[in-house]
Amino acid sequence: MNIEERMEKMELGLQRAKRCNRMLLAVVLLAAAAMAAGMAGREDVVRAKEFILVDENGKRLASLGMFMGEPALSLFDENGKHRASLGVAKTGPALFLYDENGKHRASLGVAKTGPALFLYDENGEPRSILGVDKDGPGLNLVDENGKHRSFLGVIKGVMGLDMADENGKRLALLSVDKKGSRLVLLDENGKDRVNLGVDKDGPRLNLVDENGKNRVAMGVYKGVTGLALADENDKVIWQVP
Numbered sequence: 001m002n003i004e005e006r007m008e009k010m011e012l013g014l015q016r017a018k019r020c021n022r023m024l025l026a027v028v029l030l031a032a033a034a035m036a037a038g039m040a041g042r043e044d045v046v047r048a049k050e051f052i053l054v055d056e057n058g059k060r061l062a063s064l065g066m067f068m069g070e071p072a073l074s075l076f077d078e079n080g081k082h083r084a085s086l087g088v089a090k091t092g093p094a095l096f097l098y099d100e101n102g103k104h105r106a107s108l109g110v111a112k113t114g115p116a117l118f119l120y121d122e123n124g125e126p127r128s129i130l131g132v133d134k135d136g137p138g139l140n141l142v143d144e145n146g147k148h149r150s151f152l153g154v155i156k157g158v159m160g161l162d163m164a165d166e167n168g169k170r171l172a173l174l175s176v177d178k179k180g181s182r183l184v185l186l187d188e189n190g191k192d193r194v195n196l197g198v199d200k201d202g203p204r205l206n207l208v209d210e211n212g213k214n215r216v217a218m219g220v221y222k223g224v225t226g227l228a229l230a231d232e233n234d235k236v237i238w239q240v241p
Contacts, residue, residue, distance in 0.1 A: 105119070172186065173186070209232065227239070
């Protein structure tokens with residue numbers, strides 16, 4: 001599963017939910033409305049389409065109601081700016097946080113695929129995505145142009161770190177599993193050019209040409225150091241021991 005596929009899975013649970021914040025405030029609003037209506041000898045349930053919390057000057061600070069057919073709780077700052085929303089959509093609950101300019105800066109949601117946390121830059125573009133799905137946890141880092149530059153995750157017991165260039169092409173891969181660790185460096189065409197690994201037999205290094213031919217192999221096996229050089233036809237031209 002590549003970086004783009006993992007991001008799409010994590011974003012599915014956040015596309016429908018639009019508003020957010022503290023469940024406790026919703027409980028307070030409902031309790032206050034129930035007390036105002038008088039609970040003695042009456043049904044202790046308040047039914048309404050919307051609750052609005054205001055300060056002593058009548059300025060709106062919070063609202064609880066329906067938004068696009070879904071329940072949502074919204075909080076506003078002293079300037080009337082929308083700063084937080086908590087909502088529940090068909091795909092699951094989601095929390096949205098906004099800065100003083102109304103820009104979307106963070107999202108936390110839970111979808112069928114699992115929970116996901118999105119962090120956005122000052123332009124409202126996603127720059128960091130942390131999620132957990134059936135394959136395991138993963139962290140995506142995105143640059144200012146929307147290119148996925150790094151992915152760190154644990155997938156089915158394999159710890160991996162991918163790094164890509166400004167075009168989104170993967171150039172480096174570091175992985176660790178029960179067999180050992182491995183570092184792979186790739187060229188601009190996505191071909192493996194350097195392989196460095198350590199397993200139960202010892203460390204090894206392979207250098208590969210642009211045609212995929214292994215030209216240099218070096219390693220230590222059971223205390224013995226070996227080095228082999230090959231030509232473009234994979235023919236060994238020098239070897240020690």
